[in-house]
Amino acid sequence: PRIGSEMLKGGSPPSLLARDSRCRRHLCKSSPALETQYGRCHASWRLTLTYRVLRAILTLWLKLTNWSKGQKVPRAFTEAERETIRERLIAAGRGLFSRYGLKKTTVEEIARRAGVAKGTFYLFFPSKEALYAEVLLREAPQMMRKLIAESFAATDDVREAIVRYLKGLVKLIETNELVKDLVSDPYTQSLLLEALDLPELQSSSPKLFSPLLDVIAKAQKDGKIVEGDPLEIAQMFGVIKVLPLYKDQIPPEQYPRLVDRLAQVIADGLTCPAKINPGLDLAMDFSREKETA
DSSP, X not given: OHHHHHHHTTOXXXXXXXXXXXXXXXXXXXOHHHXXXXXXXXXXXXXXXXXXXXXXXXXXXXXXXXXXXXXOOOOOOOHHHHXXXXXXXXXHHXXXXXXXXXXXXXXXXXHHHHTSOHHHHTTXXXXXXXXXXXXXXXXXXXXXXXXHHTTTTTOSOHHHHHHHHHHHHHHHHHHOHHHHHHHHOHHHXXXXXXXXXXXXXXHHHHHHTHHHHHHHHHHXXXXXXXXXXXXXXXXXXXXXXXXXXXXXXXXXXXXXXXXXXXXXXXXXXXXXXXXXXXXXXXXXXXXXXXXXX
């Protein structure tokens, strides 16, 4: 009874009573209140022990996975350090994605090339697809400038410039793994859509296409490209991407001719004055034929 009353007052820890099961059973039978109090204390003690064990396991796991080379547990990164590490990860991802594509590149390889632990990677990007999207958004304007330099900047003939641009786009898709995966692999496309913020992407589209939009707007001002939204016209250039997508299903000797023909059709449709308002022209022709009949 003395021990029970002390325990009820908080004077004795339940672990002492747990060492003698016979004493515990006797006390619990003699006092229902003591049994309830003992159950609560014992449950709290077990919860505390479980928490300490889990914390020790987690600490050991972090040391073995991220800091196995004898490094100390990292402190919080400063803003400058975060920016530096982020740029290193983007540079590493750009090199690996351009060479091996998204599927064959792993987070471990990216982290190793960037000189950081794998766990550090996830502090900056939730997945390799998110990093791929960031790299692609950064590389798109540069790729576009290169295509423009080889087309619109190389000739004053706008129609010929469009043909060169479209052929260069096909070549880029076929040779650059960074773009090839995106165009030819539906799985990569679905992963990228999940990683991208679509509203943000739509709002940033004019910025991404700005080099091409400037060229199109200038040609429209000179009367060399049909009127319309420059962004929509730029997106029409993407129609030719369907050919590399089905290249394996097209006879090899026929494929280059299809690329050349489709590029010319798109260029004709965007530069021929008769195509500016084809619906009106067709209606007038039909009216004349009806009157003649």
